[in-house]
Amino acid sequence: MIQNFFKRVLLGLITLLAVITLVFFMIRLMPGSPFTKDRNIPKEVEENLKKKMHLDGTLWEQYYDYMGNVLKGDLSPSIKYRNRTVNEIIAQTLPVSFTLGSVAFVLAVGIGVSLGCLAAVKHGTWMDQSAMFLSVLGISLPSFVIGPTLILIFALKWTLFPVAGWGTLSHLVLPSLCLSLPYAAYIARLTRTSMLEVISADFIRTARAKGLSECQVIFRHALKVAILPIVSYCGPLAANILTGSLVVEEIFKIPGIASFFVNSIFSKDFTMIGGTVIVYSALLIAFNLLVDMAYSLLDSRIKLQ
Amino acid sequence: MATKFSHFLIAIFLLFLIASCGPNDQRADLVFLNGSEPESLDPAIITGQLEGRIASALFEGLLCRNPAGTPVAGVAETWELSPDGKTYTFHLRHNAKWSNGDPVTSADFVQSWERTLNPTTASEYAYQLFYIRNAEEYYTGKLKDFSHVGVQATDPYTLIVQLNNPTPFFLDLCAFPTLMPVHLPSVLRYGDDWIKPGYMISNGAFMLETWKINQTIRLRANPYYWDRDTLKIQTVEILPTNQANTAFNLYYSGAADLMLDKGLVPSILLHKLRHRPDFHSAPFLGTSFYRLNVTRPPFTDLRVRQAFCMVIDKNLLVDKITRAGETTTDTFVPPGIAGYQSGQGLPYQPEKARQLLAEAGYPGGKGFPEISILFNKTEQNEAIATEIQQMYLKELGVHVKLKQQEWKTYLGSMSSLDYEIARSSWVGDYNDPNTFLDMFVTGGGNNRTGWSNATYDELIRKAAVELDPAKRMKIFQEAETLLCAEAPILPLHYYVGIQFYDPKRVSGIEPNVLDEHPLKYIRVQKTP
Numbered sequence: 001m002i003q004n005f006f007k008r009v010l011l012g013l014i015t016l017l018a019v020i021t022l023v024f025f026m027i028r029l030m031p032g033s034p035f036t037k038d039r040n041i042p043k044e045v046e047e048n049l050k051k052k053m054h055l056d057g058t059l060w061e062q063y064y065d066y067m068g069n070v071l072k073g074d075l076s077p078s079i080k081y082r083n084r085t086v087n088e089i090i091a092q093t094l095p096v097s098f099t100l101g102s103v104a105f106v107l108a109v110g111i112g113v114s115l116g117c118l119a120a121v122k123h124g125t126w127m128d129q130s131a132m133f134l135s136v137l138g139i140s141l142p143s144f145v146i147g148p149t150l151i152l153i154f155a156l157k158w159t160l161f162p163v164a165g166w167g168t169l170s171h172l173v174l175p176s177l178c179l180s181l182p183y184a185a186y187i188a189r190l191t192r193t194s195m196l197e198v199i200s201a202d203f204i205r206t207a208r209a210k211g212l213s214e215c216q217v218i219f220r221h222a223l224k225v226a227i228l229p230i231v232s233y234c235g236p237l238a239a240n241i242l243t244g245s246l247v248v249e250e251i252f253k254i255p256g257i258a259s260f261f262v263n264s265i266f267s268k269d270f271t272m273i274g275g276t277v278i279v280y281s282a283l284l285i286a287f288n289l290l291v292d293m294a295y296s297l298l299d300s301r302i303k304l305q
Numbered sequence: 306m307a308t309k310f311s312h313f314l315i316a317i318f319l320l321f322l323i324a325s326c327g328p329n330d331q332r333a334d335l336v337f338l339n340g341s342e343p344e345s346l347d348p349a350i351i352t353g354q355l356e357g358r359i360a361s362a363l364f365e366g367l368l369c370r371n372p373a374g375t376p377v378a379g380v381a382e383t384w385e386l387s388p389d390g391k392t393y394t395f396h397l398r399h400n401a402k403w404s405n406g407d408p409v410t411s412a413d414f415v416q417s418w419e420r421t422l423n424p425t426t427a428s429e430y431a432y433q434l435f436y437i438r439n440a441e442e443y444y445t446g447k448l449k450d451f452s453h454v455g456v457q458a459t460d461p462y463t464l465i466v467q468l469n470n471p472t473p474f475f476l477d478l479c480a481f482p483t484l485m486p487v488h489l490p491s492v493l494r495y496g497d498d499w500i501k502p503g504y505m506i507s508n509g510a511f512m513l514e515t516w517k518i519n520q521t522i523r524l525r526a527n528p529y530y531w532d533r534d535t536l537k538i539q540t541v542e543i544l545p546t547n548q549a550n551t552a553f554n555l556y557y558s559g560a561a562d563l564m565l566d567k568g569l570v571p572s573i574l575l576h577k578l579r580h581r582p583d584f585h586s587a588p589f590l591g592t593s594f595y596r597l598n599v600t601r602p603p604f605t606d607l608r609v610r611q612a613f614c615m616v617i618d619k620n621l622l623v624d625k626i627t628r629a630g631e632t633t634t635d636t637f638v639p640p641g642i643a644g645y646q647s648g649q650g651l652p653y654q655p656e657k658a659r660q661l662l663a664e665a666g667y668p669g670g671k672g673f674p675e676i677s678i679l680f681n682k683t684e685q686n687e688a689i690a691t692e693i694q695q696m697y698l699k700e701l702g703v704h705v706k707l708k709q710q711e712w713k714t715y716l717g718s719m720s721s722l723d724y725e726i727a728r729s730s731w732v733g734d735y736n737d738p739n740t741f742l743d744m745f746v747t748g749g750g751n752n753r754t755g756w757s758n759a760t761y762d763e764l765i766r767k768a769a770v771e772l773d774p775a776k777r778m779k780i781f782q783e784a785e786t787l788l789c790a791e792a793p794i795l796p797l798h799y800y801v802g803i804q805f806y807d808p809k810r811v812s813g814i815e816p817n818v819l820d821e822h823p824l825k826y827i828r829v830q831k832t833p
Contacts, residue, residue, distance in 0.1 A: 030714075031713075031714045031717055032711075032713030032714045032716065032717040033713070033717070034713075036713045036716040036717050036720065037352070037429070037716065038716060038730075039352070039751060040720065040749075040750030040751045040753075041429055041750075042432060042750060044424075044444065044445045044446075045427065045428070045429055045431060045432070048424045048425070048427040049427045049429070051424075051427070052425065052427040077497070080344055081342075081344050081345065082344060082345045082347070082350050082497075083345045083346075083347060083350070083497045083498070083499075083500050083501070084497075084518075089518060092517065092518045093518060093519065096520075148550065151554060155554075155558065156554070156557070156558060159558075162558070162560065163551075163554040163555055163557075163558045163560065164546075164551050164554060164555055164560075165520075165544070165555070165560065166520050167520075250546075250547075250548045250551060251548070251550070251551055252551070253544070253546045253548070253551050253555070255517060255518055255519035255520035256519075259519065266711060266712060266713070267713070268713050
């Protein structure tokens with residue numbers, strides 16, 4: 001198991017290096033330069049800028065330079081935010097996205113699993129139908145509809161929460177709800193399907209025959225098996241939700257990393273694109289590994305291979 | 306055991322949550338919405354208006370702006386200009402101080418300008434200093450010794466600036482961020498970190514207290530500022546966002562007192578918001594226009610260019626699309642520049658346009674080559690381009706395509722003249738026709754139309770050395786008329802500056818063409 005774990009970590013690192021290399025060359029193939037501005041910059045100025053940002057050498061020299069720095073943990077200064085390093089921006093914005101994301105993650109799993117269980121247990125009743133109606137709504141309504149609707153009702157009409165911003169616990173409520181709802185809806189459907197399959201299995205019949213209460217049957221026996229597909233969904237979900245969402249961050253003015261992840265592409269901020277892609281890929285790799293580990297812990301039939 | 310562990314995890318999670326949210330600071334005297342996160346606050350580096358607003362509160366140049374946008378005495382108390390119009394002698398006030406109590410001296414200006422012109426600083430707006438003798442040579446490395454550049458500190462409170470030519474707008478430039486001084490000892494000591502809270506030493510009305518990326522910037526009154534008696538607010542909080550709806554929600558819910566950037570007004574609501582008592586707008590020193598690529602047929606033909614300029618019903622665009630009270634124009638230089646009267650443009654004459662197009666060999670648009678309108682994708686740009694596309698089809702029988710590109714790609718296409726018609730805009734750096742007209746000289750970096758005209762170049766050169774202000778304005782007027790007649794550009798409308806604030810609570814803001822509203826003069830009545 002430990003050997004396999006290290007093998008997976010090594011594989012992850014190689015994947016990460018490949019991603020960095022690919023991104024490094026792809027962003028340089030994009031049309032337009034980071035120094036193209038609406039006001040023309042004199043040639044000498046552009047040369048000085050390139051020199052300062054280490055973008056004046058050949059592509060290979062730049063790659064060698066950048067890789068060297070990345071391996072040392074230095075993601076270089078941002079091209080757009082000239083007094084800041086990419087490390088600094090990530091260090092300030094990632095915890096924000098993490099905080100919002102972890103709350104949204106807990107909400108998504110909490111709401112999703114309970115709604116899914118309810119729908120499966122009360123299969124065919126009005127409760128099942130309304131839970132599934134809500135989940136279809138959650139999946140199909142994009143966050144740029146949910147967000148403003150939440151603001152309109154809970155911040156402008158009832159003034160229960162601030163309209164946007166960051167800093168207090170009350171600032172967290174609406175954006176985390178908005179971020180979690182689509183995922184919660186998806187998890188609810190996933191849980192329902194998987195739960196329906198499990199509760200018709202033999203071992204559940206045995207558990208019922210033993211005289212266990214319905215609650216014990218569902219939560220102690222059925223959920224343990226039914227949760228497996230949700231666990232595997234949680235890996236990419238965690239990476240996704242923890243790195244934030246541009247739409248939610250912009251609607252609620254959350255100072256997270258997602259806006260840098262997306263906007264750096266428009267401003268051709270090479271180093272910022274590189275830095276955020278590294279963070280995102282590393283998280284994705286790490287969470288997938290975690291999920292596989294959790295899998296083998298939950299179900300002894302599956303080995304970490 | 307497992308339950309204990311999960312309780313422990315939940316406790317950690319909650320602690321992390323509370324710690325990362327942190328306590329909210331008390332509301333500042335003025336909270337305002339300023340547009341996106343500033344790229345920097347270093348006066349030598351910044352280029353945008355939103356950064357300029359904050360930098361002008363933190364730093365003060367030889368001159369600064371009053372609420373009307375006019376340059377008035379800043380660090381310099383008085384100044385004289387030599388009879389040939391080329392040498393300024395600035396007398397600095399003795400009570401101007403940095404936020405650590407150090408005096409602001411003429412040496413600070415010399416060192417700061419040297420830093421701006423130093424190639425290693427890579428200042429994009431360094432060319433604002435190129436009016437000074439030998440500044441450009443030093444910047445491009447032709448001159449190594451800065452002592453040959455026309456800036457001298459003859460004593461701690463006297464600064465002599467020698468210019469290449471008489472430059473009537475030089476005093477205006479002295480209030481521009483690029484020419485503001487920085488505290489060099491802290492720049493040298495902290496490197497790129499010098500602009501961060503705790504390190505930054507500034508000489509303006511405010512100093513930097515907090516700067517959390519994309520979250521907030523907090524300023525506090527500088528206790529050493531020479532004109533601190535004018536200040537009526539002690540703290541200012543700037544909320545960065547580039548989302549119009551989010552910004553407006555914040556303003557509407559009372560979380561902000563003032564909204565300054567016109568990009569922050571949801572355009573779809575503009576026609577309704579315009580009638581609110583807290584909506585304020587004023588003409589702005591900026592023009593929206595289309596560029597025509599004169600190096601590419603059919604726009605190599607003057608008649609075609611003129612025809613394309615004369616069929617645009619500009620009133621329709623401002624009434625139906627922009628809707629913020631913009632005025633249409635056939636000329637390029639916006640009104641509001643003292644002493645300047647606009648030249649002549651090409652008026653709306655569809656009949657004549659059709660005739661011109663027929664003379665050029667395309668009667669009724671027959672045989673017209675395939676061309677497109679290039680624009681960067683925004684809702685408004687698209688709406689205007691679509692409207693203009695219809696006007697060309699209806700009036701000239703010409704079908705033009707629409708081509709939208711992402712911002713930097715669009716700029717690249719325009720610079721490399723890879724377009725036929727391109728949506729454009731220009732905002733003046735200072736209050737003088739030169740900032741609009743010198744861009745169209747042959748080979749000018751911002752020309753981007755391929756247009757070249759010897760007479761025009763000569764007029765701009767003549768204006769640059771003309772000492773008599775009235776004659777100088779006359780020359781500019783002649784140049785503008787020539788530019789419009791030659792039609793490498795198609796002027797559409799002037800911009801307006803928009804501010805949102807409740808006039809009963811917020812005062813000290815005056816409409817001005819630069820849309821500059823120095824924080825120093827703003828007063829806010831506290832809500833009970």
